Amino acid sequence: MDKTPFLNVDELSVEFRTRNGIVQALEKVSLHVEKGEVLGVVGESGSGKSVTAYTAIGLLDAAGEASHGTVTFDGMPLTDAREADLRDLRGREISMIFQNPRAALNPIRPVGKQIEDVLLRHVQATRQTARDKAVAMLKKVKIVEPEQRYWSYPFELSGGMCQRVMIAIALACDPRLLIADEPTTGLDVTTQKATMDLIRELTREQNMSVVLITHDLGMAAAYCDRLVVMQKGRVVESAPVNDLFAAPQHPYTKKLIAASPGPNSTLEELTAVPDEMETANMAQPNVAPLPKRPKTAEPEKLLEVIDLVKEFPIKSDNVSLLPWRNNGQEEQAFRAVDGISFSMMRGESLGLVGESGCGKSTTSNIITRLMDPTSGDVIFDHRNITTHSAAKFARLPERMKIQMVFQDPTESLNPRYSARQSIAQPLRHLKGLRNRKEIATKVDALAELVGLPGNLLDRFPHQLSGGQKARVGIARSIAVDPLLLVLDEPTSALDVSVQAVVLQLLDQLKRDLGMSYIFVSHDLNVVRLLCERVIVMNRGKIIETGTADEVLNNPEEAYTKTLVEAIPHFEPRTEIERQVSAL
Amino acid sequence: MTRFLKHFRYVMGENPVTVFAFSLFTVILFMGIFGHWIAPYDPLATNTAMTLKPPSWSHPFGTDHLGRDVFSRVIVATRLDLGIAVSAVALSFLIGSALGCSAGFWGGWPDRIIGRFSDTIMAFPLFVLAMGIVAAMGNSVENIIYATAIINLPFYIRVSRTEASVRRNAGYVNAARLSGCTDGRILATQVFPNILPPMMIQISLNMGWAILNAAGLSFIGLGVRPPDAEWGIMVAEGATYIVSGEWWLALFPGAALMTAVFCFNLLGDGLRDLVDPLRRT
Numbered sequence: 001m002d003k004t005p006f007l008n009v010d011e012l013s014v015e016f017r018t019r020n021g022i023v024q025a026l027e028k029v030s031l032h033v034e035k036g037e038v039l040g041v042v043g044e045s046g047s048g049k050s051v052t053a054y055t056a057i058g059l060l061d062a063a064g065e066a067s068h069g070t071v072t073f074d075g076m077p078l079t080d081a082r083e084a085d086l087r088d089l090r091g092r093e094i095s096m097i098f099q100n101p102r103a104a105l106n107p108i109r110p111v112g113k114q115i116e117d118v119l120l121r122h123v124q125a126t127r128q129t130a131r132d133k134a135v136a137m138l139k140k141v142k143i144v145e146p147e148q149r150y151w152s153y154p155f156e157l158s159g160g161m162c163q164r165v166m167i168a169i170a171l172a173c174d175p176r177l178l179i180a181d182e183p184t185t186g187l188d189v190t191t192q193k194a195t196m197d198l199i200r201e202l203t204r205e206q207n208m209s210v211v212l213i214t215h216d217l218g219m220a221a222a223y224c225d226r227l228v229v230m231q232k233g234r235v236v237e238s239a240p241v242n243d244l245f246a247a248p249q250h251p252y253t254k255k256l257i258a259a260s261p262g263p264n265s266t267l268e269e270l271t272a273v274p275d276e277m278e279t280a281n282m283a284q285p286n287v288a289p290l291p292k293r294p295k296t297a298e299p300e301k302l303l304e305v306i307d308l309v310k311e312f313p314i315k316s317d318n319v320s321l322l323p324w325r326n327n328g329q330e331e332q333a334f335r336a337v338d339g340i341s342f343s344m345m346r347g348e349s350l351g352l353v354g355e356s357g358c359g360k361s362t363t364s365n366i367i368t369r370l371m372d373p374t375s376g377d378v379i380f381d382h383r384n385i386t387t388h389s390a391a392k393f394a395r396l397p398e399r400m401k402i403q404m405v406f407q408d409p410t411e412s413l414n415p416r417y418s419a420r421q422s423i424a425q426p427l428r429h430l431k432g433l434r435n436r437k438e439i440a441t442k443v444d445a446l447a448e449l450v451g452l453p454g455n456l457l458d459r460f461p462h463q464l465s466g467g468q469k470a471r472v473g474i475a476r477s478i479a480v481d482p483l484l485l486v487l488d489e490p491t492s493a494l495d496v497s498v499q500a501v502v503l504q505l506l507d508q509l510k511r512d513l514g515m516s517y518i519f520v521s522h523d524l525n526v527v528r529l530l531c532e533r534v535i536v537m538n539r540g541k542i543i544e545t546g547t548a549d550e551v552l553n554n555p556e557e558a559y560t561k562t563l564v565e566a567i568p569h570f571e572p573r574t575e576i577e578r579q580v581s582a583l
Numbered sequence: 584m585t586r587f588l589k590h591f592r593y594v595m596g597e598n599p600v601t602v603f604a605f606s607l608f609t610v611i612l613f614m615g616i617f618g619h620w621i622a623p624y625d626p627l628a629t630n631t632a633m634t635l636k637p638p639s640w641s642h643p644f645g646t647d648h649l650g651r652d653v654f655s656r657v658i659v660a661t662r663l664d665l666g667i668a669v670s671a672v673a674l675s676f677l678i679g680s681a682l683g684c685s686a687g688f689w690g691g692w693p694d695r696i697i698g699r700f701s702d703t704i705m706a707f708p709l710f711v712l713a714m715g716i717v718a719a720m721g722n723s724v725e726n727i728i729y730a731t732a733i734i735n736l737p738f739y740i741r742v743s744r745t746e747a748s749v750r751r752n753a754g755y756v757n758a759a760r761l762s763g764c765t766d767g768r769i770l771a772t773q774v775f776p777n778i779l780p781p782m783m784i785q786i787s788l789n790m791g792w793a794i795l796n797a798a799g800l801s802f803i804g805l806g807v808r809p810p811d812a813e814w815g816i817m818v819a820e821g822a823t824y825i826v827s828g829e830w831w832l833a834l835f836p837g838a839a840l841m842t843a844v845f846c847f848n849l850l851g852d853g854l855r856d857l858v859d860p861l862r863r864t
Contacts, residue, residue, distance in 0.1 A: 368761065394763050394765055402761075406758065411753060411754040412754025412755050412757070414758075414773055415755075425762045426763065428762075476762075
């Protein structure tokens, strides 16, 4: 570093004015990016990584204020630049890729036109050449049939395609710095790999600097040259990737690395304890108030799914408005689940893995009887539970035995119910408990079991952290002692260290209470930690089953292989490997 | 309760417009409840010696063509106008949100029937429809309430239908299903409470319209009959005297009407903040 770096953030502090006074979002954050370098900014939610990026390019929310420090870009100060100058700079010199590509694109404008807008705004093209340039950009981000896709609207494209369009918009004017804010959240692992590979390829080509903001250490390790670790608005560590993973200096970095499941780690190794639990001193629940189920000597079949099919009607384009004209046409249907069969034993835990749209959520919704199958049977505990409609099933005694933990802990809690009310809900309606005292003791016991401090029970969901909300959701689902717990991506909305704690909690509950799990997830690394057996699904069909280690280490099917390989790897690469991949 | 009061104080402190709207609302409410006792004169007592007197210290709003005190009549009329508006809005809120929630929650044929039903009402010019209903059912205050409730129904149906259909597959609704709740219970305990914040905006806007509507019906001679004091009738009676220079007959009840509508329109945001749990930290 002989001169000032390309992008230099020097002791930047940002404050937000809120209802409860001023919140310090950033505290003297310093970082720098060199030309052609890929800098990874990692940290958990709320660590200030996005705020840093937004402040750097002057897109900070009106409530926020940069109270201290400077940002310079190629020698030009950005913190007190005029808005008009910043507007010229954004898009031409500095570009950004946002978290949710579908939300970042204008829904009522063809994507090609949106690329043209950027080109015209920065006078990179004239009206005559803009169209060709936009099509060329679409081709560059490897969108097939760019001429046709030019006229597509965002809703006609998949999430991965939308992100490609975003990349095309961001790179249209050949910027010198690209800021990617969690560019692959919400995308499947294989799409994530394709997107990241594309970003790497295009930015390398032009020797562009990249700031990659992510919570995924594996991805940061695979795609960055240097990492900056942030915690609570501060930079705690900054080191080249290899050094960081080989010898992490700061305890927080160590904790983060320890909490991320790799392809070989076991559940016991994930020994991260998030701060909230440390302070509450509730790390390990040592009392188990619920009676343990006696373990049956020989394994008994708990669940059998036979030839399950679920069809959804789709509207075809050429259906006439006049109903009598449609006589000849058969109603078209989309098979979300296409004749799957499997069985599981009592006390077993089964992983259901696949990309979005493979039918795993539909399957789990049918098993939990939230949805009626088109055909097929689900035999649970020797009884066919598909003979009753989903609406009637709510009143049957079997309802108690199958419970579910939902994907998004925030969305699955009624915003008007306190944590206590949410946990008490199944007790009231399924167990028919009426006595307030009885319910209160039971809820307290459950909260202790899942490690939720008692003083949080009277809070509303928006006053709880993600991990605490996940605990409320788990407590609610185990309140009625189910035999089978369906976990629908229970940790995908959580930070890694919280994920580690929740996974350990689930594992302990399984051993203590003798429940069976169906664990639905797209993350093979996580599934492997909890499940003995794994089912891989694609397009509504089961394509591979086997023990977790078998499937992960020696996948038989090509699809499973791509799935396993797409997981960003965590091991630091050797110098030779780096050079090979750099070529 | 103390929690609510604390929250109320916070919502007030956040927005001075809300404070203004709520204090105005308190004044209107006070006049509505105690109007009969605080009015200086009997609103129905005629005085032939004092007809069409301009505003003075003894009659701040002047007197009308029968010598009645306009100030007292404006105050006393509050109860009737507010009563009509509140009961009409309450009726259409209850029926409309029940219909709209079921339409949005279940979809399918209930949705289609309820949707077409509200479209049918919307297809008429609403004021003309209200006139028709009152004319057909008979000229009484109850029928004004029913007519106002019916013409406001579609707005509640539409808002609650949209809000309920967004939430029908929310995680907490599925969780309630797993807890053994029936559809009806889910609708009542999970969906309905969560659509209250946007409904509050609708209610407060609608109160203004309902008052205007009731006054409008009275103005054209339907509903409230003279000699009862009601803002719409008073404006109608006073309108003929504006040309001859007795402006105070129509101006003051008109101003009262305007203030009330203005107040309810401002009230909306504050009401929403009060019932929104996310604002309670």
